[in-house]
Amino acid sequence: MQNQTRIIIENVSPQLDCGANAIKRIVGQKVVVTADLFSDGHDVLESCVKFKHESDEYSQEVRMTPTVNDEWIAEFKVEKQGFYTYYVEGWVDYALNWQHGTERKIQDNQYVKSELLEGAEYVRAILALATSDEVDYLNTLAYYFTTESEYENAIREATSYRLKSFFKKYPIRFLENKSLELKVYVDRKKALFSTWYEFFPRSASPDEGRHGTFKDCERLLQRVADMGFDTLYFPPIHPIGEVNRKGKNNATTAEYGNVGSPWGIGSHHGGHQSTHPELGTIDDFKALVHKAQELGIEVAMDYALQAAPDHPYVKDFPQWFKWRPDGTVQYAENPPKKYQDIQPIYFESSDWKNLWKELLDVALFWIEECNIKIYRVDNPHTKPFYFWGWLIAEIKKKHPDVLFLAEAFTRPKIMNELAKQGFSQSYTYFTWRNSKKELTDYVEELTQSEQKEFYRPNFWPNTPDINPFALQSGNESVHLQKYFLAATLSSSVGIYGPVFEYMVCAPMAAGKEEYLNSEKYEYYKWNWEKQNKLTTLITKVNAIRKEQDSLQQTNNIVFCDTNNEQVMAYYKFDDNKQNETLMVVSLDAFNTSQAMVRIPLEQLGNQPIHVTDLITGNTYFWDKEWNFVVLSPELPFHLFKIQK
Numbered sequence: 001m002q003n004q005t006r007i008i009i010e011n012v013s014p015q016l017d018c019g020a021n022a023i024k025r026i027v028g029q030k031v032v033v034t035a036d037l038f039s040d041g042h043d044v045l046e047s048c049v050k051f052k053h054e055s056d057e058y059s060q061e062v063r064m065t066p067t068v069n070d071e072w073i074a075e076f077k078v079e080k081q082g083f084y085t086y087y088v089e090g091w092v093d094y095a096l097n098w099q100h101g102t103e104r105k106i107q108d109n110q111y112v113k114s115e116l117l118e119g120a121e122y123v124r125a126i127l128a129l130a131t132s133d134e135v136d137y138l139n140t141l142a143y144y145f146t147t148e149s150e151y152e153n154a155i156r157e158a159t160s161y162r163l164k165s166f167f168k169k170y171p172i173r174f175l176e177n178k179s180l181e182l183k184v185y186v187d188r189k190k191a192l193f194s195t196w197y198e199f200f201p202r203s204a205s206p207d208e209g210r211h212g213t214f215k216d217c218e219r220l221l222q223r224v225a226d227m228g229f230d231t232l233y234f235p236p237i238h239p240i241g242e243v244n245r246k247g248k249n250n251a252t253t254a255e256y257g258n259v260g261s262p263w264g265i266g267s268h269h270g271g272h273q274s275t276h277p278e279l280g281t282i283d284d285f286k287a288l289v290h291k292a293q294e295l296g297i298e299v300a301m302d303y304a305l306q307a308a309p310d311h312p313y314v315k316d317f318p319q320w321f322k323w324r325p326d327g328t329v330q331y332a333e334n335p336p337k338k339y340q341d342i343q344p345i346y347f348e349s350s351d352w353k354n355l356w357k358e359l360l361d362v363a364l365f366w367i368e369e370c371n372i373k374i375y376r377v378d379n380p381h382t383k384p385f386y387f388w389g390w391l392i393a394e395i396k397k398k399h400p401d402v403l404f405l406a407e408a409f410t411r412p413k414i415m416n417e418l419a420k421q422g423f424s425q426s427y428t429y430f431t432w433r434n435s436k437k438e439l440t441d442y443v444e445e446l447t448q449s450e451q452k453e454f455y456r457p458n459f460w461p462n463t464p465d466i467n468p469f470a471l472q473s474g475n476e477s478v479h480l481q482k483y484f485l486a487a488t489l490s491s492s493v494g495i496y497g498p499v500f501e502y503m504v505c506a507p508m509a510a511g512k513e514e515y516l517n518s519e520k521y522e523y524y525k526w527n528w529e530k531q532n533k534l535t536t537l538i539t540k541v542n543a544i545r546k547e548q549d550s551l552q553q554t555n556n557i558v559f560c561d562t563n564n565e566q567v568m569a570y571y572k573f574d575d576n577k578q579n580e581t582l583m584v585v586s587l588d589a590f591n592t593s594q595a596m597v598r599i600p601l602e603q604l605g606n607q608p609i610h611v612t613d614l615i616t617g618n619t620y621f622w623d624k625e626w627n628f629v630v631l632s633p634e635l636p637f638h639l640f641k642i643q644k
């Protein structure tokens with residue numbers, strides 16, 4: 001049967017893949033919904049957005065208002081973690097249409113007796129819905145509209161705002177139409193705003209030549225907290241395989257005493273639900289996580305689904321690996337990288353249900369036993385998308401607080417798909433974006449395309465796998481720039497800590513982006529007491545990020561023109577425009593840079609501004625559109641708070 005609705009609803013936004021995937025928000029954010037709505041003829045339309053949290057029985061609704069060219073808009077706030085659904089509903093509002101037409105006839109001095117009788121029908125139709133204190137007024141109206149002697153009162157009330165508000169409140173949704181149901185997934189704030197520090201727990205020992213322990217890590221927590229980091233990410237903490245163990249500098253054979261790569265998980269000491277004996281016990285780890293929490297730090301664990309040849313899984317569940325005719329398993333790879341010390345999990349195994357359950361149990365074990373709430377997921381793009389969709393949904397059902405960072409450095413569509421499958425944050429190409437154009441284009445792509453709805457970037461200037469060419473000079477100014485850019489362009493930032501802070505930079509070989517003597521294959525003794533300019537400025541920038549709401553989100557950004565290719569500037573604002581900042585960064589690590597910066601006058605309300613550099617405390621008054629700045633390699637950025 002043909003649907004008789006007269007409303008066309010098109011271009012509902014935001015939406016992802018026709019509702020197949022959810023957009024993302026954090027608690028307290030708004031979803032601003034727009035849609036095109038129109039019908040044949042000239043009748044008055046009405047529309048609303050209906051939304052509902054998965055735990056609610058009933059939907060709530062907000063009315064849409066027309067903007068231009070048949071586009072309508074409304075917004076709603078998401079208050080709880082988990083899924084919300086929303087859709088647009090539209091109808092021809094015959095009551096409002098009646099009021100609109102009657103008003104025009106009255107203005108034209110026409111006699112509207114028949115229209116008033118019709119109006120009485122609309123008034124009676126809403127009587128049943130009205131509250132007791134509204135009923136009297138509506139009854140009076142019905143009386144006026146049907147009584148000749150009350151004609152003057154009737155035409156006054158027929159055109160009144162009061163009646164209009166009744167029709168708005170109790171709409172008669174005749175032959176309404178509705179859009180597809182869409183989804184938004186709501187996370188806690190940490191999903192959007194986080195400051196990560198990574199170190200290898202085995203390098204936490206203060207004693208030369210001694211393997212670090214969880215207890216040693218506890219002593220470093222205060223330092224991490226003092227620097228303003230809120231997320232401490234550890235590479236895997238499980239027993240490390242002894243068979244095929246890697247040696248220093250990625251050697252495929254280990255020498256006596258080599259500690260191996262922590263991602264080579266599993267040995268006779270246990271697998272993914274055990275801790276490396278030299279780091280300590282599960283109780284020690286629990287104590288560390290607890291102490292970190294007291295200092296406002298969440299410990300993020302690595303979730304790396306692979307097994308060393310001597311992992312207990314290999315013997316106990318051989319069906320979870322793909323055996324070749326020669327009785328071996330092909331080692332794992334992330335081309336061109338070769339991981340000769342680990343075997344990939346076979347997700348298509350005929351025993352896949354038990355396998356998947358086990359992998360879920362691993363994640364739940366650390367969540368439920370040790371209160372872990374953040375996972376950095378190793379190489380998710382080498383495992384099936386549908387597995388991640390399932391796993392994340394299963395965990396979120398019980399623990400909506402748990403967040404997942406996708407460590408996938410691969411093709412853009414694959415990285416996007418992982419985010420759509422539920423990853424809360426993702427690594428990015430920031431690490432390799434250096435010039436003003438590269439950085440601007442990349443951030444605009446992340447914040448102005450559809451990606452802004454589902455992909456939460458986490459900017460890392462370096463990782464244990466990536467010693468980027470840009471940092472290999474060991475130049476302090478470049479390190480300062482990189483941290484500043486990462487921490488102010490994106491609301492989530494992370495560093496592979498001591499190596500970045502202390503500007504360790506020797507590459508494994510010329511033309512390679514791997515670290516020489518990488519901590520991935522040996523432990524270090526760091527002089528954690530050492531403070532330098534980088535430590536001080538990172539601490540300062542992190543403290544400012546905590547105070548300035550505009551730096552706690554990524555999408556509200558506008559790049560500003562400058563007349564120097566080595567100087568970039570960008571303006572950020574919070575959702576209510578209560579907090580506004582302006583960043584100016586020199587990309588020249590060797591020379592003083594001067595530039596004229598064009599401030600975004602329109603966004604600033606076309607008025608003069610005071611800018612206070614939150615790093616130096618200096619204030620400037622800018623009453624023109626173009627303003628002069630000078631930056632030196634010693635302090636290559638301004639972080640201005642804007643005041644009007």
Ligand SMILES: O=P(O)(O)O[C@H]1O[C@H](CO)[C@@H](O[C@H]2O[C@H](CO)[C@@H](O)[C@H](O)[C@H]2O)[C@H](O)[C@H]1O
Nearest residue numbers: 261263264334338339340341342378379465520
């Ligand atoms: O493949 P990616 O570049 O995304 O890197 C991640 O996964 C790797 C495999 O887990 C991991 O590689 C390290 O561990 C391997 C297994 O022990 C070892 O063979 C590699 O030499 C070592 O780099 C990498 O660290 C991780 O970030």
